[in-house]
Amino acid sequence: MYLWKCQICNYIHEGAEPPERCPKCGAPREQFKQMSEQEAQLVLRSRKSNYLHVRALALLKELAAVAEEIIQDSLDPGCVKIAAEEKEFALRTTQKILAELETHAKKNKWG
Ligand SMILES: [Zn+2]
Structure with missing residues (x-):
């Protein structure tokens, strides 16, 4: 093949x-x-990692949305503080994953 x-x-x-x-x-x-064999191996080897990163992006989006709901609910300052940290983590990690996937694509680890 x-x-x-x-x-x-x-x-x-x-x-x-x-x-x-x-x-x-x-x-x-x-x-x-x-x-080429080398190009094909890069694509095939990177697929699992890329799919997992894409799944993680979906989970982080959900985490950011849940954190925002907690912030809006505003039960007490402790809840809001934790939720703000969760949201910040989700957004920062999302950007890290997007940067990593762009690097994969530029190194032909994509497809
Ligand atoms: Zn085409």
Whole structure:
């Protein structure tokens, strides 16, 4: 099995041959380039980590929303203080993950 990358939109197809048309942008088969073994290994090796980071982003978004509800509920100063810390952690960690994923993409650990 090989990985084929659309040179127009970066869609990656897995198979013995490239598809007739790119499912994402509609480019013809000729626009697909077979990825080298090294390129393919980087993509395949990084998928699990990238998916996990994306899942973590969803959880952090939920944490930020829950923290905001606690802040709005404002039962007492202790609750608000903890919630503010939770929200700050969620927002800062989200930015760290986004930066890391951008680094992955620039190092071809994406796709
Ligand atoms: Zn495409």
